[in-house]
Amino acid sequence: MTDTELAGTTETLDALTLNAGTTEKFQRDKRPHLSIVFCGHVDAGKSTCSGHILFITGNVDERTMEKNKREAIRKHRDGWEFAYVMDVTEDERDRGKTHEMGSAYFETDAKRYTILDAPGHKCFVSSMIGGASQADVAILVISSRRGEFETGFEGNGQTREHALLLRTCGVGHLIVAINKLDDPSVNWSEERYADIRSKLIPFLKTIGYVEGKNCVFMPISGITGAGLKSPVPADLVGKYYTGPSLLGYLDGLANVKRSADPNIRFLVQGAYRDDGKLTVYGKLESGELSKGEKLLIMPTRREVLVDSILLGEFVVEDAEPGDFLHLRFKQSEEEELHPGYVLCKPGMPLKAVHYFQAQIMISDKPLVSNGFECMLHIHNAECEVSVDRILAKVDRKTNKVLAKDPGFARNGESVIARMKTIGQPVVVELYKDFEKLGRLNLREEGKTIAFGVVTKIYEKQTVS
Incomplete structure (x- = not known):
């Protein structure tokens, strides 16, 4: 599997104007962002962990937590008050399930963080893929409660698929947080912790996450907060874990290298109307973006003018790679944007295509043949595609061509295929040129069946 490791350099940040018409300055924090x-x-326990972190870092006050606690009791969901910090809709709270990708912001003395809280249910994997494609680091939360780990890992659970998708989406560092160790069925058992590790380590190694290299395990309790900000007390874990807390480990990670490419690549996660004007939110992956900037929407090729930029709770004049932003446009009443659209400079348009070539590894499908249709997931985009033509079978390790125009491929085989979108074109780039827009996953009937990278973009979009 192709592997690009995260390297470190410090984010360069400067002073930005807080609001138009004021001399007050918002001083960009020098701490790196993750x-x-x-x-x-x-x-x-993903939402519970996220919500508890926001509470212990001072981003949620006691009054809000008391309100959440009362609501959790009223809904007969005692202990869900921290999850309610992230799960804000009535439906999510009633069902006790995260449906959409939630996001939040917090700080430590060492870094600034954006939390992306992915849905765990198999019906919402597309939202999880969108979050994974924007993440620098992933935290795979594992329930240690008796029966729950087994359901998630050994049955038709999402533990395996989520781990694979994290890797295929390019997340270079994985933290496996073994949660709910405070549960009476576990009681911080060393035997249970070791058993879960022994089952996960071999599987994670097969997909490229190796303990001690780009993967670490740690015990936590999302509900009590043990192991989140401070290390788990020694009287609970004894000598089987002596490492840092979750936040302590994150603070110690090397800084992420951001793209130096000057072209703007703003990956749209969603959009809404504010006072009749279109506002989009997403992540700036490359380039520097300023208020008043003219941008090109791909794939529609419509131009918009940035009226204001929101970074967290601040209105700013400029933004840099790695920033999660809300952009409000001027004169955009008739324009629409959807997840998977990409904003770029008008003079440096990205490619929106119907046909492209990809090297694909078939991971969970007995047979794939010419004309096979499935769903493509690439960055935030999701669209229907067909495997227009399998051009070759290749050796997984050497990329040596084993057979030309085979017409079909079996599970476990690697192929070079020409892909065709069904409907609207999709924005892609060569994996070697810009990784975030060149990684892809293929899914069918609720499961991931293949993954790969874009290797060629056809200049002529009428392919014979």
Whole structure:
């Protein structure tokens, strides 16, 4: 599997104007920024961990927590008050399931963080993929409660698929947080902790996450907060874990290298109307963006003018790679934007295509043949595609061509295929040129069946 490791350099930040017409300055924080995504099987405790972190870092006050606690009791969901910090809709709270990708912001003395809280249910994997594609680091939350780990990992649970998707989306560092160790069925058992590790380590190694290299395990309790900000007390874990807390480990990670490419690549996660004007939110992956900037929407090729930029709770004049932003446009009443659209400079348009070539590894499908249709997931985009033509089978390790125009491929084989979108074109780039827009996953009937990278973009979009 192709592997690009995260390297470190410090984010350069400067002073930005807080509001138009004022001399007050918002001083850009010199601390590096890190985006983290919480993933794992449904009910593993992802939202509880996220919400508790926001509370202990001072981003949620006691009054809000008391209100959440009362509501949790009223809904017969005692202990869900921290999850309610992230799960804000009535439906999510009633069902006790995260549906959409939630996001929040917090700080430590060492870094600034954006939390992406991914849904765990298999019906919402597309939202999880969108979050994983924007993350610098992933936290795979595992429930240690008796029966819950087994359901998530050994049955038709999402632990395996989430881990694979994290890797295929390019998340270079994985933290496996073994949660709910405070549960009476576990009681911080060393045997249970070791058993879970022994089952996860071999699997994670097969997909490229190696303990001691780009993967670490740690015990936590999302509900009590043990192991989140401060290390788990020694009287609970004894000598089987002597490492840092979750936040302590994140603070110690090397800084993420941001793209130096001057072209703007703003990956749209969603959009809404504010006073009749279109506002989009997403992540700036490359380039520097300023208020008053003219941008090109791909794939529609419509131009918009940035009226204001919101970074967290601040209105700013400029933004840099790695920033999660809300952009409000002027004169955009008739324009629409959807997840998977990309904003760029008008003079440096990105490619929106119907046809492209990809090297694909078939991971969970007995047979794929010419004309096979499925769903493509690439960055935030999701669209229907067909495997227009399998051009070759290749050796997984050497990329040597084993057979030309085979017409079909079996599970476990690697192929070079020409892909065709069904409907609107999709924005892609060569993996070697810009990784974030060149990684892809293929899914069918609720499961991931293949993954790969874009290797060629056809200049002529009428392919014979």
